[in-house]
Amino acid sequence: MNLIGEINCFGLCLKLSENAPIVGLLIVSSVALLVAGIMIKMPKHRLSMFVSAQITVFLAIISTFYLMKCEGMLTIYLYFGYALVSSAIIFGALRFYDRVMIKRLNAKPIKNVLSWIQEFTGGLANATVYYYDSAVPRAFAAGRSVFVSMGLLEILTDDELKAVLAHEAWHIRNNSRTPFLKQLAVMTFSSHKKDELEELADIFAVEIAGSEALSSARCKVDKVFI
Amino acid sequence: MVKLDQINISNDGLTKFFSPIEAAILRSLWNEGEMMTSELTEKTKIPLTSIAGTLDRLVKAGYAARRVDTVNGRMRYVYAPVYSEDEVASEITTKIMDSLVDTFGRVAIENFSKYSDKK
Ligand SMILES: [Zn+2]
Numbered sequence: 001m002n003l004i005g006e007i008n009c010f011g012l013c014l015k016l017s018e019n020a021p022i023v024g025l026l027i028v029s030s031v032a033l034l035v036a037g038i039m040i041k042m043p044k045h046r047l048s049m050f051v052s053a054q055i056t057v058f059l060a061i062i063s064t065f066y067l068m069k070c071e072g073m074l075t076i077y078l079y080f081g082y083a084l085v086s087s088a089i090i091f092g093a094l095r096f097y098d099r100v101m102i103k104r105l106n107a108k109p110i111k112n113v114l115s116w117i118q119e120f121t122g123g124l125a126n127a128t129v130y131y132y133d134s135a136v137p138r139a140f141a142a143g144r145s146v147f148v149s150m151g152l153l154e155i156l157t158d159d160e161l162k163a164v165l166a167h168e169a170w171h172i173r174n175n176s177r178t179p180f181l182k183q184l185a186v187m188t189f190s191s192h193k194k195d196e197l198e199e200l201a202d203i204f205a206v207e208i209a210g211s212e213a214l215s216s217a218r219c220k221v222d223k224v225f226i
Numbered sequence: 227m228v229k230l231d232q233i234n235i236s237n238d239g240l241t242k243f244f245s246p247i248e249a250a251i252l253r254s255l256w257n258e259g260e261m262m263t264s265e266l267t268e269k270t271k272i273p274l275t276s277i278a279g280t281l282d283r284l285v286k287a288g289y290a291a292r293r294v295d296t297v298n299g300r301m302r303y304v305y306a307p308v309y310s311e312d313e314v315a316s317e318i319t320t321k322i323m324d325s326l327v328d329t330f331g332r333v334a335i336e337n338f339s340k341y342s343d344k345k
Contacts, residue, residue: 116299135263135292136279136282150303154300
């Protein structure tokens, strides 16, 4: 069976099936959730609306497959193969990405040189802070590690640094949840809402270090911490 | 960064062989010796966001060296030139002369001897 033939077959099956309204309902509600999500201001609720929309899309895909009651369809095999490979990458490889970065950047634990940075970050999340040799100011989180460049340590004041560390700590705290979000995005062919996550991380940073510290850090290093 | 294919004869001074930012950094390091990042941005009047990547490249290419200084619970880089201005001038001159002799042979050497006669 070829792919084009299968896609026509999906349309035909949906038309004939008595369960087709269920798929229709799922698609309509996912669009409604998406629209509601766009209108909501609070990043947290906007994110949950978006995730609900993704879940209904996913359910629509699964129930369409279920309606297809025939065996050995290429599209279904392709979709599950795609699911398997992407989850292996997202849940397997990305969790150990910090090991790769430590090697690649030749990063060193910061507790040996500026112990307060490790203590501060360790108090917010179960994370180890590493610093690496580069004048370009940068900070990012991967796995259970926060990476800061020497350039970042040079130009930020302690308060600004705390804001950046809190932002990264939020990512680590939520790293157990974000892979599910990523997986969901991959399964529904939608882009995962990075902006919402960044906003939530910033809100946490403001709670911990104050809005002044965060905005002056952002000002100094304009978009170099993610 | 001192690669013969990047030499730009129509530029001024060091920017014949280095990018303008590289040239400004090297010039300051040769004048001042050891310098902190903040002093470099001040002296060269180049903002940190533009200078940082170039500093990384100069260190990697071996023209500048840096060590980490920890003072009052703050860490910072201290930069120093690896070669003196004369050493870099000698390196560039040798490279260019080699390529001239390589391409033009006897004629190039005859022209060099005119220079030593004038001297
Ligand atoms: Zn972030």
